[in-house]
Amino acid sequence: MAATISFIIWGLFITDTVWTRSVRQVSEVHDPEDWTVHHDFDCPRECFCPPSFPTALYCENRGLKEIPAIPSRIWYLYLENNLIETIPEKPFENATQLRWINLNKNKITNYGIEKGALSQLKKLLFLFLEDNELEEVPSPLPRSLEQLQLARNKVSRIPQGTFSNLENLTLLDLQHNKLVDNAFQRDTFKGLKNLMQLNMAKNALKNMPPRLPANTMQLFLDNNSIEGIPENYFNVIPKVAFLRLNHNKLSDAGLPSSGFDVSSILDLQLSYNQLTKVPRISAHLQHLHLDHNRIQSVNVSVICPTSSALPAEHDSFGYGPHLRYLRLDGNDIKPPIPMDLMTCFRLLQAVVI
Ligand SMILES: *[C@@H]1O[C@H](CO)[C@@H](O)[C@H](O)[C@H]1NC(C)=O
Ligand SMILES: *[C@@H]1O[C@H](CO)[C@@H](O)[C@H](O)[C@H]1NC(C)=O
Ligand SMILES: *[C@@H]1O[C@H](CO)[C@@H](O)[C@H](O)[C@H]1NC(C)=O
Ligand SMILES: *[C@@H]1O[C@H](CO)[C@@H](O)[C@H](O)[C@H]1NC(C)=O
Numbered sequence: 001m002a003a004t005i006s007f008i009i010w011g012l013f014i015t016d017t018v019w020t021r022s023v024r025q026v027s028e029v030h031d032p033e034d035w036t037v038h039h040d041f042d043c044p045r046e047c048f049c050p051p052s053f054p055t056a057l058y059c060e061n062r063g064l065k066e067i068p069a070i071p072s073r074i075w076y077l078y079l080e081n082n083l084i085e086t087i088p089e090k091p092f093e094n095a096t097q098l099r100w101i102n103l104n105k106n107k108i109t110n111y112g113i114e115k116g117a118l119s120q121l122k123k124l125l126f127l128f129l130e131d132n133e134l135e136e137v138p139s140p141l142p143r144s145l146e147q148l149q150l151a152r153n154k155v156s157r158i159p160q161g162t163f164s165n166l167e168n169l170t171l172l173d174l175q176h177n178k179l180v181d182n183a184f185q186r187d188t189f190k191g192l193k194n195l196m197q198l199n200m201a202k203n204a205l206k207n208m209p210p211r212l213p214a215n216t217m218q219l220f221l222d223n224n225s226i227e228g229i230p231e232n233y234f235n236v237i238p239k240v241a242f243l244r245l246n247h248n249k250l251s252d253a254g255l256p257s258s259g260f261d262v263s264s265i266l267d268l269q270l271s272y273n274q275l276t277k278v279p280r281i282s283a284h285l286q287h288l289h290l291d292h293n294r295i296q297s298v299n300v301s302v303i304c305p306t307s308s309a310l311p312a313e314h315d316s317f318g319y320g321p322h323l324r325y326l327r328l329d330g331n332d333i334k335p336p337i338p339m340d341l342m343t344c345f346r347l348l349q350a351v352v353i
Contacts, residue, residue: 042071042073044068044070045068046059046064046068047068054073055074055076057078060080060102063083065083065085066084067091069094070092070094070098071095072094072097073097075097075098075099075100076098076100077098077101077102080104081106083106083107084106084107084108085107086108087108087113087117089115089116089117092121097123098121099124100125101127102128103128103129104131104132104149105131105132106132107132108133108134109132109133110134110135110138113138119140119141121142122142124144125145126145127147127148129149130151130173131151131152131153132153134153135153135155135157136155136157136158136159137155137157137158137163139161139162141166143165143166143168144168145168146168147171147173149171150172150173151174151176152175153176153177154178156183157183158183158185158188160187163188163192164187165191169195171195171199172198173199174200174203175199175202176201176202176203178203179203179204179205180205181207184211188211189211189212192213193213193215194213196215196217197217198216198219200220200224201222201223201224202224203223204225205221205225205226207226207228208230208233213237214236214238215239217240217242218241219237219242219244220242220244222247223246226248227249228250228254228255229250229256234256234262234265240265242265243267244269245270246269246270246271246272246289247271250273250275251274252275255279258280260282260285261280261281261282262282263282265281265285266286267287268285268288268289269289270289270290271291271327271330272292272293273293275290276293276294277299278290278302278303279302280302281302283321284322285321286322286323286324287325290327290328291330292329292330293330295332296332296334298333303321303344304321304323304347304348323348324350326345326350329352337353
């Protein structure tokens with residue numbers, strides 16, 4: 001009996017020792033010195049492989065003209081601010097784990113991107129290609145992509161089907177490009193089931209982009225030449241909460257008959273347009289930018305609807321108008337400001353006039 005017990009204790013002791021040793025061995029493999037030795041083999045000469053962050057490869061700001069061979073362990077690849085013109089398939093052939101590529105500030109053209117170079121990266125989530133020389137949205141892209149950053153290129157075309165499989169894309173940034181209205185086909189945005197932010201500021205659009213994805217929450221269209229918004233435009237984007245249309249050519253006549261009376265919109269920016277009246281808004285709107293338009297007088301009942309103007313349930317549950325921040329500076333509003341308008345302004349947290 002005693003012998004059996006001591007055998008069990010001895011057995012546990014042995015198991016414990018073995019366990020401890022195997023743990024130590026694993027941690028030895030992760031020892032920084034060990035990584036340095038190991039990575040002398042597969043850290044591209046031009047780049048830096050931090051021993052403490054073995055999934056990252058730093059090759060930025062080095063005057064590189066070509067993408068080095070990417071080791072298979074890499075998740076995060078930093079290649080920004082180089083002189084890279086092409087994205088061939090070859091250097092990525094083993095880089096199946098890549099999640100993140102930063103190629104901002106290079107000289108990449110569409111002709112330089114080999115067909116399968118990007119689409120073979122089956123786990124890629126973030127692709128940064130800002131400040132390059134792209135004339136089209138690159139295609140095909142990996143279906144796994146969540147963010148596509150293409151600001152400050154020369155993009156004027158979106159090839160058919162480019163976005164049709166990108167069901168996980170949440171952010172598409174195309175600001176500061178050369179998009180005109182005919183860049184969009186009927187089905188350009190079809191398939192972007194999860195797109196939340198669309199930025200097309202600083203392009204050459206005269207019309208609102210058509211048939212946007214239904215989950216769009218943030219729509220940024222500043223610095224275009226948009227003259228109007230079609231009737232019922234917001235029906236297809238029922239979640240839109242942040243709408244920026246600063247620096248466009250919107251006039252009163254260009255607005256839909258219900259104006260911006262859309263209950264999902266919380267932040268509406270219409271600075272630097274050609275409006276002469278405060279457009280209709282919803283009681284849920286919180287921030288309204290109307291500075292630098294041609295507004296001469298303000299209809300109080302539009303921005304401060306009295307509680308009697310709201311449906312009864314608003315009253316009884318205390319859901320009054322939510323407007324808190326209003327900008328009206330840079331318009332033609334002449335003093336003195338009428339008494340009822342002053343009273344209205346006092347209900348808001350900030351008014352810039
Ligand atoms: C990919 O891995 C194979 C096998 O290890 C190797 O022969 C090849 O050179 C690698 N390719 C690149 C671009 O590193
Ligand atoms: C989209 O994301 C979900 C959840 O993270 C994931 O399960 C799915 O595989 C992704 N789709 C693609 C095409 O990568
Ligand atoms: C729009 O243009 C104005 C004036 O040139 C500039 O100040 C502003 O930063 C631009 N905004 C965007 C989002 O491009
Ligand atoms: C002010 O707005 C209200 C509500 O939208 C409207 O009924 C009324 O006609 C407007 N008044 C003027 C002078 O435009």
